[in-house]
Amino acid sequence: MNGRVACPRCGQDWLERVRLIQLGEEAIRCPECEALWRQRVELRQDTFVDYGTFLRSRGRLDPDAPGEVEILGPVTTDTKPAPNILGLNQSMKDLYERLRTLPFPNLGKRVGDFALYDALLAGCADRASRGGCVECSEVPVPAEETVNQVELLRKKDHISAEESAFLQYFDVLEQLRVALERSKL
Ligand SMILES: [Zn+2]
Numbered sequence: 001m002n003g004r005v006a007c008p009r010c011g012q013d014w015l016e017r018v019r020l021i022q023l024g025e026e027a028i029r030c031p032e033c034e035a036l037w038r039q040r041v042e043l044r045q046d047t048f049v050d051y052g053t054f055l056r057s058r059g060r061l062d063p064d065a066p067g068e069v070e071i072l073g074p075v076t077t078d079t080k081p082a083p084n085i086l087g088l089n090q091s092m093k094d095l096y097e098r099l100r101t102l103p104f105p106n107l108g109k110r111v112g113d114f115a116l117y118d119a120l121l122a123g124c125a126d127r128a129s130r131g132g133c134v135e136c137s138e139v140p141v142p143a144e145e146t147v148n149q150v151e152l153l154r155k156k157d158h159i160s161a162e163e164s165a166f167l168q169y170f171d172v173l174e175q176l177r178v179a180l181e182r183s184k185l
Contacts, residue, residue, distance in 0.1 A: 005075045008045045009035040015075040022060055022068055022183060028075055034072065066120055092179035096125040099172050107166035113143040139180045145169070
């Protein structure tokens, strides 16, 4: 049996996992005092944000209106900080962090517009991970030459280390692009 987790702020109720429907994010909320935590790892008394204040800060002017929150279930002691709990923004941040640890692939320098695509996408991710807003039109898509190159490599039976590094890098960019697409409304 896994125990439920009491609100570290008020201690009056059990925390529940919620989906902030209009923001496309998951978070943890206290039904009693409406303290909100956006990440499982942040569950401390001094890390909450007020639910209503947070929603209003994100442009949701009537936080208590129906259709803003879906209750997903209780937070239990074995609730892991998995991506579905951390929410889309967090997985976007994770991907961005991962991208930053990867060296820019040599092959990428020879594929037209790939470096530009990389720079534009990283710029969007950087802004979004710092809480900034990314408009739909700003999230770039890979150029045709890049897409063709990737398709070509995926069909090859044996790829070189350089080609493999390029594909790996491209995959992280693609995941990041999808996460950015999903995080904007
Ligand atoms: Zn509380």
